[in-house]
Amino acid sequence: MSSYFSFHKDYFDNNGDQGNLSVLNYFLSQQSVLFDEVTDPESADFVIVGDASRAALREYGTELLALAPALQKRHSAGLATLIIGSSYEFLASQVSWLETPKLGPITSEFRTVDTLDAGPIVGYRNSSLLNLDFVRNGDFVGTTLFGPILAKNPTLLDQMLLACGGSSADWKPQMLDWVETIRESIST
Template sequence: MTFTIAALVPSLLNTNGDAENAAVLAQRLRWAGHEARIVAVEDAADLPAHVDAVIVGSGSDSTLEPARARLLTMHDELRRWGTEGVPILSIGTGWELLSWGIETADGGIVEGLAVLPGRAVPRAEGGRITGDLVVRSPRFGHLVGFENHAREYVQAEASPLGRIVAGEGNGRGSSQEGVVMGWVLGTHLHGPVLAKNPALADAMLTEMATRAGVAYEPGEQTAVVDAFAAEARAAQLKAAGVALPA
């Protein structure tokens, strides 16, 4: 079979290369002996008949409204995918657009698609949060990446992706990062996150394969690439002053 990975609105939601998480999934599937294709979905007219995973990357505030308008054309599909258990990875403003809504620094409100709980609000202290981000997730282990955002995330404290080890994450003193609802994931982790965190990528791929009724076993080339990822992770953890248990 051929796995189909949909990258939603990549022309507007790929500021940090986060739409390329789709390429990570597709390549790991090919190394495992499966066929995979990536479909760039700019609006509902581009939607394939079936998807196995969905990536929603990050954009800039200048693209919030046009990106929201395009995602809104796929609102029913996003809700259905989330209910059915299709893995959906959303990052940065892409995640915020799937929330209840976004409050902007000038007092405006951008209504979200309400696929995920919580909302994005301006930082209480002002300014941007930038730097290394390390998260301990009960489902996916330690995750690394970098964060770059001017908003904090509230009202989703019951369902975080994980706890902060280094960085700010959702902010407001929550010590939490991201939000999870089933297989719908929202995070501030850029990188792209799946390239830096193979365990998270393989967890998504295993779920995709299980849903399709086939097996997923990482291929030989995957081990070579994962060794590079391990070195990058070790360097970032050291820079962030994080020592993991042996």
């Protein structure tokens, strides 16, 4: 059995970030690994804090900051975590354990970010961050690339599946072809 925690999943899902849970659940269930929701991020195998509207951040920002010590422990231990988009920007501007990004004008574009651990990561960004589009400590990831990034980045997905007690994804050929077509269209 594996578990996940999602911070206010109904409000922190601006760009389909909660789809990352669906992707993990799909491949874990193929491997007969149960993937259940828990209410405590410290006991979860995987944590996600998705992109949110300004209104959601105003409403739940204090609660998100109260979660920061648990997230810091996960960061220090390199535990499987995705903090995405506006939530990443918000936390990076409020806590000392995430590098403070440089801000500039908002840039909206498809982007490829080269990483050492997972190769090129593709996604869409809509952010005022000038740097730090994808930061990682172990399996802890903060990123401006939102949406179901695990579905578009098979190597990163495999790493998160392993962190959740599963094994690498067994892709159906047509699914993998579709993912590669998306990756190629973003990269060009």
